[in-house]
Amino acid sequence: MAASFELPPETPTEAVTLATAGFEEMQRFVAVTALGMCRAMALGTLSPAYACSRLLGPALLSRLEAMEVHPELRHAIHLATELEDVARLAPEALSGSLTEIEGKLLKVLADLPPPRSDDEKWLVTSRHQDE
Known part of the structure; x- marks a missing residue:
């Protein structure tokens, strides 16, 4: 799984690619990223609409289902896809939903084999100069 973020083309850009190698590491990456988004929503620094x-x-949910990932990861992401609706229709339930999702994501992280220190790094950068 990879993501790329780039700056506007009028300046030299730093392309950032996040990638994982291996099935467990991909699940760890998704869980950690989703956990961070949940914390940011809980603190009010990201909106559920933005995160969704x-x-x-x-x-994301479709890809995870196709790969047959950890059931708690699939369930957590399924619940997370509904956060925008929860925030709009039942804002008083948002905090509880975030807590439930975070608990599932933490369980996934605890259930995965411990990461090896020699695993590939998630962050890969390359320098681009616009000419």
């Missing part, structure tokens, strides 16, 4: 449009949407 950037990561926690149906496309």
Whole structure:
């Protein structure tokens, strides 16, 4: 799984690619990223609409279901895809939903084999100069 973030083309850009190698490491990456988004939503620094449009949407859930990932990860992401609706329709339930999702994500992290210190890094950078 990889993501790329780039700056506007009018300046030299730093392309950042996040990638994982291996099935367990991909699950760890998704869990950690989703956990961070949940914390940011709980603190009010990201909106559920933003999180759902950037990561926690149906496309991620479909990919995870196709790969037969840890059931708690699949369930957590399924619940996370509904956070925008929860925030709009039952805002008083948002905190509880976030807590439930975070608990499932932490269980996934605890259940995965411990990461090896020689695993590939998630962050790969390359320098691009616009000419």
